[in-house]
Structures are given as C-alpha cells and as structure tokens.
Amino acid sequence: MKQLTPLQSRWDMYLMTPNPDTHFYAMINSLITVLFLLGVVSIILIKTLRKDQPSVHEDNSEYRIYDDFEDIIGWRLIHRDVFRRPMYGGLLAPMVGSGMQLLFSFTVTLVCIVFGSCHPGKPGDLLHFISTTYIWTSVIAGYYSSRIYKVFRGRSWFFNTLLTSILVPGSIFTCLMIESFVGWSFHSSRAISVKGWIILTLLWFLVSTPLTFLGAFIGDRRERIEHPTRATQMPRFIPDKRWYQTYSVSIIVGGIIPFAVVFIDYDELLKSLWHGEIHLFKLYGMTSCLLLSISTACVSIILIFFQLCNEDYHWWWMSFVIGGASSFYMFIYAIIFYWIRTDIEGVVSGVIYIVHTLMGCGLLGLVTGTLGFFCTYNVIRRIYSAVKVNYHYYYYYYYYYYYYYYYYYYYYYYYYYYYFY
Numbered sequence: 081m082k083q084l085t086p087l088q089s090r091w092d093m094y095l096m097t098p099n100p101d102t103h104f105y106a107m108i109n110s111l112i113t114v115l116f117l118l119g120v121v122s123i124i125l126i127k128t129l130r131k132d133q134p135s136v137h138e139d140n141s142e143y144r145i146y147d148d149f150e151d152i153i154g155w156r157l158i159h160r161d162v163f164r165r166p167m168y169g170g171l172l173a174p175m176v177g178s179g180m181q182l183l184f185s186f187t188v189t190l191v192c193i194v195f196g197s198c199h200p201g202k203p204g205d206l207l208h209f210i211s212t213t214y215i216w217t218s219v220i221a222g223y224y225s226s227r228i229y230k231v232f233r234g235r236s237w238f239f240n241t242l243l244t245s246i247l248v249p250g251s252i253f254t255c256l257m258i259e260s261f262v263g264w265s266f267h268s269s270r271a272i273s274v275k276g277w278i279i280l281t282l283l284w285f286l287v288s289t290p291l292t293f294l295g296a297f298i299g300d301r302r303e304r305i306e307h308p309t310r311a312t313q314m315p316r317f318i319p320d321k322r323w324y325q326t327y328s329v330s331i332i333v334g335g336i337i338p339f340a341v342v343f344i345d346y347d348e349l350l351k352s353l354w355h356g357e358i359h360l361f362k363l364y365g366m367t368s369c370l371l372l373s374i375s376t377a378c379v380s381i382i383l384i385f386f387q388l389c390n391e392d393y394h395w396w397w398m399s400f401v402i403g404g405a406s407s408f409y410m411f412i413y414a415i416i417f418y419w420i421r422t423d424i425e426g427v428v429s430g431v432i433y434i435v436h437t438l439m440g441c442g443l444l445g446l447v448t449g450t451l452g453f454f455c456t457y458n459v460i461r462r463i464y465s466a467v468k469v470n471y472h473y474y475y476y477y478y479y480y481y482y483y484y485y486y487y488y489y490y491y492y493y494y495y496y497y498y499y500f501y
Contacts, residue, residue, distance in 0.1 A: 103364040106344035110371045113341055117378035121459075124385050128155075128463045155388035157316075159464055162388065164311040166396035169232035174244040176400065177225025179450025182248070182443055184220050185213045190369060194362050218245070218288040222295030230304050241296035245289040248446070253280070255435045262431045270432060308465035318392050325390050327398060330383045335405025338375040338448070339413075342368045346410060350417050354424070354433065373451055376403050380452030381459050388460075395456065403452020407445030411437060 155162075166172060189210050192198040198209040225244040226237065234240055256272060263271025272280075323329070339346075345368040380403045384395045414437045418424065424433055 102344060103348070107364065107367060107371075110341040110368075110375075113337070114371050114374050114378070117337075117375055117382070121378050121381050124382065125459070125463075129466050154391060155385070155463075156467065158388065158391055158393045159309050159467060160312045161316045161393040162395070162460065162464060163307040163309060164315060164393060165232050166394065169396070170229070170234055170236075170240060170243070172396060172400065173225050173229035173232060173234070173240055174221075174247050175446060176228050176450050176453055177221040177223070177244050178248040179446040179453075180224040181214065181217045181221035182447045183450060184217045185210060186369075186447060188213050188217075190366060194366055215283055215288050216291070218291035219295035219298075221245075221248075222292035222297075223299040224295075226296040226299030227302065227305065230300065230302075237296065237300050241293050244296065245292040248443075249284050249288060251442070252439060253284070255439050259431055259435045263428055266428050268428045270428065308461065308467075316391070316393070318394075319390070321390060321392070325386075330387065330398065331401055331405045334379045334383050334402035335407075335409050337379050338372055338406040339409040341375045342372045343413075346413070347417075350414060351421075354417075354422055372406070372448070376406065376448045376452050377455035379403075380456045384456045384460070395460070396453075399456035400449040400453045403456075404445035404449030406448055407441040410444065411441040414441070 189198060189206075192209065193200060193206075198205055200206050221244055222241055225240060229237070229240045260271045260277075262268075345364060380399050383402055384399050387395055387398060415434075418430075418433055418437075422433075424430060
C-alpha cells in the first residue's frame with residue numbers, strides 16, 4: 081500500500097523551483113546597495129550625535145561654540161520648527177495607522193509561509209490567511225492612528241478613528257466593486273457573489289470597525305509623545321531651493337532606489353502570479369522583503385536629512401511619500417509587463433489585472449510609506465534630543481544678519497525713491 085505524504089508536501093508538487101543563480105546575483109547587488117545606504121545613514125548619525133556630546137577637556141561644557149559655520153546653519157536653525165504640526169495631519173494619521181496594520185499583517189503572513197502554516201500552492205489559503213490577519217489586526221491601526229493624531233494635537237478623536245476604519249477598507253471595497261460590476265456585465269464567474277459581498281460587509285462593520293475603535297481608545301489613553309523641542313508660534317521662512325532640492329526630485333530618487341533593489345524578485349513575482357507558475361522561494365522572498373524595508377528606511381532618512389539641511393521643515397508628509405514612492409515604479413512596471421510579456425486578452429481579464437495590481441501596489445505603498453515615516457521620525461527625535469545649540473552665538477548671528485539686511489534694504493530703497501521721485 082502506497083504511503084500517503086504529509087499535507088504540505090502534497091501541495092509542493094504544484095510548485096516550481098526558481099532559478100537560484102538569478103536570485104543569488106540579484107541578492108548580492110541588492111546587498112551592496114543596502115550596505116552603502118546603511119553607511120550613509122551611519123555617517124549622518126555620527127556627524128549629528130557625536131559632535132553634540134560634551135567634552136571633558138572643555139572649560140564650559142554647557143554651551144559649545146563651533147568654528148565651522150556649517151555647524152550652526154541648516155538643520156540646526158530649524159530646531160524650533162522641525163516638529164511643527166503638518167498640514168492635513170488628520171489624513172496622515174489614519175494612513176500611518178493603516179500602514180502599520182498592513183505591515184503587521186504582511187509580516188505575520190510571511191513568517192507563516194516560511195514556517196509552513198500557510199501554503200501558497202493551496203487554492204485560496206493565502207488569500208484567506210491574509211484577510212483574516214488583516215481583520216484581526218485592525219486594533220493596531222486604531223492604536224497607531226490615535227497615537228500619531230495625538231502628536232498632531234487633533235481635536236476630534238472619533239472622526240480620526242472613523243476615517244481610519246473607512247480609508248483602506250473603503251478603497252479595497254471600491255476596487256473590488258468595480259471589478260465585480262465589470263464581471264457581472266460580461267457574465268464572468270470571477271465576480272464576487274452577493275453572498276460574498278454580504279459577508280465582507282458584515283466583517284467590515286461588525287469586526288474590523290469595533291476593533292479599530294478599541295485600539296484608538298487604548299492609544300488615546302496613552303501619554304502624548306513629547307518632542308525634544310517646542311515649535312514657535314510664527315513659522316520660519318523656508319529659503320528658495322535649487323532644482324535638485326525640490327520635492328519631486330526627492331520623490332523620484334527615493335522611489336527608484338528601493339525598486340532597483342527588488343527588481344529581479346518583483347519580476348519573478350509577476351511571472352509567478354500571471355503566468356500560472358507558482359514559484360516557491362521562501363528564502364529569497366524573505367530576503368527581498370527585508371532588503372526592501374532597509375533600503376526604504378535608509379533612503380527616507382537620507383533624503384529627509386538633506387531636506388532639513390536646506391532649512392525645510394515640512395518633512396512629515398515627505399517621509400511618508402518618499403517611503404511609498406517605490407510602489408509607483410512597481411505599478412508602472414506591472415503595466416509594461418502587462419502589455420509586453422503577458423497573453424491576457426479580454427476586458428474582464430484586463431480589468432482584473434489592473435485592479436489587483438493597483439490594490440497590491442497601493443497597499444505596499446502604505447506599508448513602505450509608514451516604514452519610512454516611523455524610521456525618519458525616530459531618527460529626527462534622536463538627533464534633536466542630542467543637539468545642543470549655542471543660543472548666545474545663534475541669536476547673535478540671527479539678529480546681526482537680519483538687522484544689517486533690513487537696514488541696507490530700507491536704506492537703498494528710500495534713497496532710490498527720494499533720488500528719482
């Protein structure tokens with residue numbers, strides 16, 4: 081009698097082994113890039129933290145005067161504006177909370193795939209596991225959204241929690257509704273049935289939303305995160321920038337580097353999903369996710385630090401957008417992949433491809449954007465908690481510069497006006 085194989089090995093027969101050479105060389109190149117980014121971040125931290133530690137050889141260790149003029153300009157000058165509340169902070173907090181929820185869901189799913197609790201070859205097993213994990217981690221979305229909203233000194237706790245429970249699930253429902261309407265119009269079996277919509281709606285309003293409010297209640301009862309410096313009442317003037325210091329250039333550069341790190345593995349993932357060939361690469365997949373996370377965090381920290389050196393303190397939204405910019409490149413490449421390397425035909429199949437790709441890249445963008453936001457936020461708090469600015473020298477330079485600037489400005493203005501008129 082033939083011995084039956086374990087359940088996990090039964091599904092392994094439907095999986096294909098990927099090419100190890102391709103992933104190995106891609107991993108080596110990605111590792112070199114990540115190590116370079118980690119080196120740049122280390123230099124930034126050493127430069128900003130080591131210089132502000134008091135020296136025992138100095139007579140006055142409370143205040144330190146730097147001879148280098150660059151030490152007192154740039155990011156040091158905006159220490160009273162760097163933690164100023166951002167515009168549309170009521171929208172940023174729910175997005176960050178939802179990103180943390182997705183980050184926990186993806187992490188748990190990846191760990192379960194590695195240890196065999198969830199098998200990608202079993203039909204519907206992966207989708208069922210991700211959906212279940214996402215619903216039960218709604219408490220994490222409410223908690224982190226409430227914490228960040230409290231940092232921004234928001235006034236409507238209920239509205240923030242309601243927006244957190246609607247933002248991402250509502251977007252997913254909208255995409256699935258568009259797909260279902262197209263499927264119903266063409267009598268496709270891929271459309272979600274009415275029973276399925278009822279179950280999803282009940283899970284949303286009866287399970288996910290109460291858990292979100294529970295997490296928000298817990299987060300609102302915690303103490304507000306204190307910043308090392310307080311913002312002034314009047315915002316500081318931001319000087320003009322060169323073309324390579326603009327937001328658009330930072331977003332472009334911040335997205336293309338993490339995308340280049342995982343390009344080979346992302347191409348293999350698209351082949352696996354849309355060519356019907358399920359490749360099992362647990363080690364490579366976990367390594368790619370780790371490298372993507374590290375590169376996203378490092379790029380966000382580096383570009384935001386350069387932005388602070390330009391005396392631009394609008395970093396809240398930029399840290400989130402730079403972190404999630406790689407998902408835009410992934411979506412563009414997926415569209416190119418659809419037109420060139422797939423044999424998908426028909427309106428329904430095209431709509432399914434576009435909708436699923438849009439949802440996947442959008443959710444991944446929330447995860448990487450949240451990762452970049454929190455990493456940048458922690459580094460900035462660490463930098464400005466260790467900084468010691470010589471206020472005597474700082475205010476002397478400040479008043480000296482502006483006094484003579486405005487003096488000569490008004491002097492020549494009135495002289496010109498009197499002479500010609």
